[in-house]
Amino acid sequence: MTHDTESVRDVASRARVASHDLALATRADKDAALHAMADALVAAAPTILEANADDVARAEAAGVAPNIVDRLTLTQERLAAMADGLREVAGLADPVGEVVRGSTLANGLELRQVRVPFGVVGMIYEARPNVTADAAGICLKSGNAVLLRGSSSARSSNAAIVEVLRSALTGVGLPEDAVQLVPGDSHDSVKALMRARGLVDVLIPRGGAGLIRSVVEESTVPVIETGVGNCHVYVDASADIDQALAIVVNAKTHRTSVCNAAESLLVHADIADDFLPRVIDALHEHGVTIHGDERFSEYDGVVEATAADHGTEYLSLDISAAVVADVDGAIDHIRAYSSGHSDAIVANDQTTIRRFVAAVDSAAVLVNASTRFTDGGEFGFGAEIGISTQKLHARGPMGLPEMTSTKYVVIGAGHTR
Amino acid sequence: MTHDTESVRDVASRARVASHDLALATRADKDAALHAMADALVAAAPTILEANADDVARAEAAGVAPNIVDRLTLTQERLAAMADGLREVAGLADPVGEVVRGSTLANGLELRQVRVPFGVVGMIYEARPNVTADAAGICLKSGNAVLLRGSSSARSSNAAIVEVLRSALTGVGLPEDAVQLVPGDSHDSVKALMRARGLVDVLIPRGGAGLIRSVVEESTVPVIETGVGNCHVYVDASADIDQALAIVVNAKTHRTSVCNAAESLLVHADIADDFLPRVIDALHEHGVTIHGDERFSEYDGVVEATAADHGTEYLSLDISAAVVADVDGAIDHIRAYSSGHSDAIVANDQTTIRRFVAAVDSAAVLVNASTRFTDGGEFGFGAEIGISTQKLHARGPMGLPEMTSTKYVVIGAGHTR
Known part of the structure; x- marks a missing residue:
């Protein structure tokens, strides 16, 4: 194992432990965390903008196209919009615990299919640092720990944002490891994330067709394909x-x-x-x-x-x-x-x-x-993690319910076959 | 490309074409086909049992354990049970077209999320030839074309069963390519099935932990993991x-x-x-x-x-x-x-x-x-293609609704943004 592989497996294991607490968190716990995260982003604006200025300077020095530099650039207004996004997620219904279907069977067994978090979600995405806060908010509300693998061009911005979000989580008594950056800039770290089956429950790549195809080809972790639209x-x-x-x-x-x-x-x-x-x-x-x-x-x-x-x-x-x-x-x-x-x-x-x-x-x-x-906002979902173009699990705009799995709860009174 | 790879891509392409007709088939069409398939299995019992006797003789000569030989063995009664299984599937509600959720948006757009078939389903399974008819029936009812890759030990039985089912489909005017055997006995043909992303929409491996692990590791087609229970x-x-x-x-x-x-x-x-x-x-x-x-x-x-x-x-x-x-x-x-x-x-x-x-x-x-x-029959699903132990798409016993995807249908009156 390379150093990056080891580090990725380490953060994924810590995410798994955090996901156990998150699965038991109430809506009130999670909404308090989302508001704390929003407040912290605004309060830490100077630090985050300074980190972002480093990324922007590096991109400009490397001759990156102006429209890409623009997507990378954070401003006071864009930070405020990120904070508002988190507050909006706090206002949405909690998908966890929703009973999708249920019945009492002929033998008296009570059967319920209930929404539960996936556990650990991996996000692989390009450029825009606002995705870091958006994804953290949606994953937290749906009870999932998240591993964030942004592009190296946004690494200072992403690191600053994640540090702020983690300390906000600690402040409200939720595990900081519910939101983590994937360490390492190399392709090895992406690869380790894609092979962390058992530690990571689902991978969501967001970005260009090339990124998505490579994740689909190489990943043993289940993938939700997003966003290529012809x-x-x-x-x-x-x-x-x-x-x-x-x-x-x-x-x-x-x-x-x-x-x-x-x-x-x-x-x-x-x-x-x-x-x-x-x-x-x-x-x-x-x-x-x-x-x-x-x-x-x-x-x-x-x-x-x-x-x-x-x-x-x-x-x-x-x-x-x-x-x-x-x-x-x-x-x-x-x-x-x-x-x-x-x-x-x-x-x-x-x-x-x-x-x-x-x-x-x-x-x-x-x-x-x-x-x-075709958009989560237009469809009234309130928040969107991406638009799935595959047929398994979720198809079309993915809101909070699409960020959950289900389990069957079966209640008996000593039932045997 | 090896010969097997080429053949698998060929049957998968024909399955795709058949899936277009199946997606438009009414419940009445599909139920008529299921009854015709059931009748045909019973009518063709002598041919099927003769083919099965070849498989059994081969297994016995190879010193296969008696309990495995038993699972491989078909009888008049087991064939009748397979036919009854198909008739039971005909009696179940059609999942295709079910509106999962819907609303009229503030701007007047009518939004519906509707169940649709996956398209082409690949089944990889071991030993028991009854799975061949069961899977064909469940896939047909859910509007999916199916590619069946049974074990080589059951190849004569599977070939005989599939031939009977295909001619029953033709008899009621549905495309025979809705049910096909994956050609070739080699691992190359399994591998080709696992790499047929775009031609095959989902793979469902049923069998021992080793089979399932290898499919999960190697497949670029989305996989639904089934059935390992500790x-x-x-x-x-x-x-x-x-x-x-x-x-x-x-x-x-x-x-x-x-x-x-x-x-x-x-x-x-x-x-x-x-x-x-x-x-x-x-x-x-x-x-x-x-x-x-x-x-x-x-x-x-x-x-x-x-x-x-x-x-x-x-x-x-x-x-x-x-x-x-x-x-x-x-x-x-x-x-x-x-x-x-x-x-x-x-x-x-x-x-x-x-x-x-x-x-x-x-x-x-x-x-x-x-x-x-924990069983589709006990849960009242009427038919079960397997028990999913993964968190994406379906978890627990999988009935007919779990064999579908959804799509959003959005009806406007000249709506623009």
Whole structure:
């Protein structure tokens, strides 16, 4: 074992011990801790901002792109927002102890399926230091100890934030090891986290497709895949054209860097002559580059799509576009290219809508609504740890209940078989 | 790619295509298929039994243990039971389409979380050919295409059963590729199944601890771990002694080869002088070998436990046994040794029971009831694909709802952000 491997197993073991206390903590205990953590973040602003300035200076010296430096940068306002986030989590219902189902069996046994914490959650994430506080808050409220593995570019900021959160936990009598940084900057420490089966109950990678793929490939700890979105908007022949234009523009341009932004436009052949010029104009007006199929490419300013375009998550003012024969053509295209995040139909024909909704196998299927609505906040979850694009356990936006497992409690009176 | 790898990817791709039709099949379609499969199994009994006789002869010639040969052996009665199993699944509610939660958001968007099939399920299992029909039935009803990888010792039986089931599917107009055998006998074909991420949505290994560990270690496809049970019965000082004796004996001896049998007995120190002689007598009467700690070993006929005993799933008439200081001692012992399947307390003191139930982190925690009750049939699920001992997705007995994922359906009226 390398030194990093040993250190990771050590923090994971301490997290396991802390998780035993957390599982027994009441909602009042946990909410008090969340408020203490929020207050402590604000109180420690000078220390945290100083640590953050080191990270920012290092990133700038290394020539990191300005938009990445911006994501790394903390301000008084961003710290206050992190604190508010923790207070909001305190206001949410405690998922632990919720009875998911229950019954009394014929033999008199009382059966209950009850939500319980996972135990120890590992987070692997990139750049933004606000994730450190967000993840700590959501994990704490759901009764989980958390191991945080941020990017090395944010290491001073993350260390300062975690130190503040840990001392707040101690202050309210909860174990400080409920929130820990994973030690070590090397890939060995990530690897050790991914192989800590039995010590870590679930790993949640948040970041680019490359990070997520490597965690999925290498981890023996169960993984919840998040956030890669190659989202489609299909405009059917039965669509309200004004709605369709507004939804396409919103889904593509409202915020381009997020996983629920549209990356591909599909249009029913019967309305192509009418709709294509209008949607191309609308997208061009918003500065969008259209990577179109043969049909789209007949229009000025449309770039001809390569084979790779339809499968690309641009995260920029680019969109792939194709004309399809009908809803089944759209379904086939989506099956071939979608990442299974969010796919939308704009249509008014009920039979068509039913077919699309049943056949498209994505975390969210939207009807006459922008893909941008796939979001824990929009869904009313109050807090979101990420958006799962896998089918096991949780799919779509993950709130507090998705951060729990369940157990069966069976009460008898001397029952034997 | 080896030939096996190529073949496995080929059957998986065909399963994916079949899963598209299955996802759209109505309950009536699926129930008709299950009845047709049941009838076909009975009608094809001579062919299936002949194929099974080959497997049995091969196993006997190879000197396989009689109890394993028995598990491999099919009879007219066992085939009839397999057919009845399929008919019972037809009688169960269809999990697909169930609305798990739903609401209308403040902006008027209608949000529904709906159960949908996983898509393609891979089953890796040992010996018993009845699993072939059981798994096919449960997967079909839950709308999933299934890839079956039984043990090579049952290959003729499995091939005959699957051929019958496939032609029954064709007969009712469902795709035969909804039920397929994984080709190839080599470990390469298992390996290809485990690496078919994107083609296979979930793998469920059923069998011994070694099989399950290797799947968990090697698979990039998400895995649901099943069935390893090192189950405990803790007898508290507040227990009704007669209940305790009955539960310990039942949990250990009712059926020893199953994962919900008790493998370890813990006794509160305060009642040890009174309870130990009685429980030792009762277990000895049933032919149980007790592997006891120092305290237990003071009694005649108790074998001194090694360090390994407390962590052993015997699956035989053996039990490890220890005296603990109190309920916290029991909790610590269970944390150290339990496989997280089923752990029971026998007690009457409510504070003690609450503490045990909250602190013991197992799929099932039983109070004054035998561990033998952790079972899909006993829980009233009607059908069970296995008992999950992991925390992601499903935990405890898995019925039809556990064989589904969900998706969010979001209905708007031109909604944009």
